[in-house]
Amino acid sequence: MTFTNGTPTVRAAIFDWAGTTVDFGCCAPAAVFLEVFNRRGIDVTIEQARGPMGMHKRDHIRILAQLDPVAEQWRSKYGSRPSEEDVESMFAEFVPLQVDAIARHADVIPGAIETIATLRARGIAIGSTTGYNAEMMAVLTPLAAQSGYAPDCMVCVSDVKEGRPAPDMALEAMKRLGIDDPALCVKVGDTVADIKEGLNAKMWSIGVVDHGNEVGLSRAEFDALSPHEIAARKKTALRRLVDAGAHYVASTIADVPICIDTINKRLATGERP
Known part of the structure; x- marks a missing residue:
């Protein structure tokens, strides 16, 4: 276990791809x-x-x-x-x-690159998991890298025995990042399967809403909605992710560092996911 000033802190954030870091709306x-x-x-x-x-x-x-x-x-x-x-x-x-x-649909979601930079500046490693297989990721990975997004490791569903909601991919990402305690990892994703993957891996599980599958709109479609329509869609999406067991649900990926701040406070008191 790694400590900061004697206190355990989050060491890795493991992100989903479509709907979380790329492809607004998981289209x-x-x-x-x-x-x-x-x-x-x-x-x-x-x-x-x-x-x-x-x-x-x-x-x-x-x-x-x-x-x-x-x-x-x-x-x-x-x-x-x-x-x-x-x-x-x-x-x-x-x-x-x-x-x-x-x-x-390879565009990086707004706020993702800045969020990754913020977490890395805190010494947090960036992992990723995806329901895409290796053939699909061979297309997506270089396109995302051209836009500035390149996680420290990437585990796709064809790398493991069982896909989500099983924990195999998240645990493999943790292993590749050199971390041995899942309580020091957060799993971030936009689907019910993402949330359950994190929970089954005994990690903190964070859902994201606005640009994810549960709202399910492209950036143009999302921006065209009225505030009332956005609120209604977000409420439904929030409920699905909370019901799945998410420890936290953020509006966007830009809010993930705030969630991690709260998780670090809970770790400091001895809590585990």
């Missing part, structure tokens, strides 16, 4: 989930498509296929509910579509 994957089902004549709503966001994309497709409204459409069209073979077929089609979409 790239949402659109592709709709497309792979639509190509088979199956209608999936955007709310349904966003529900399992943050998980391994194969698991995400499987969950969507098992939703009763989706499965019944499938049965009406094909004579049976979707099979595991159908899931694998959709995932195989999903990957190249997602790679293309990522390139169009």
Whole structure:
């Protein structure tokens, strides 16, 4: 355990990617989930498509296929509910579509670079985890780096045995950063799966709202809303992340250092997540 002036403090912040540090609104994957089902004549709503966001994309497709409204459409069209073979077929089609979409949604979220700089100035290492696989991240990582975002380590879902909400990626990131106590790590993300990943890893779990999946709007769509509409969407998103067990929920990534200040005070009293 590392101490500052004899007191334990946060040593690492492990961030999600889409909807947390890049891709305002987590738009790239949402659109592709709709497309792979639509190509088979199956209608999936955007709310349904966003529900399992943050998980391994194969698991995400499987969950969507098992939703009763989706499965019944499938049965009406094909004579049976979707099979595991159908899931694998959709995932195989999903990957190249997602790679293309990522390139169009790689903008770093406002405030992310400044927040990372602030945390690094405090001696906090920056890790990252993602439901994208290595092929997808091979596209996104260099694009983000060109814009100034490059975490100290990156763990994608294809690097581990089990994706979110399991803790595998967060724990692997902690290991790569050379930290042995999860209580000195915070996991930051915009989805229910992110929050549960952090909790299952025994880390502090922080949700972000405005630019995340739970609000689910592009920057232009978000900026076009009235204050009343924004408040209503944020209230719903906040409730989902709180109900998932988040220790803190921030409006944006720029608020994460304030959350960490509070966590450090709790660590100083001997609290653990």
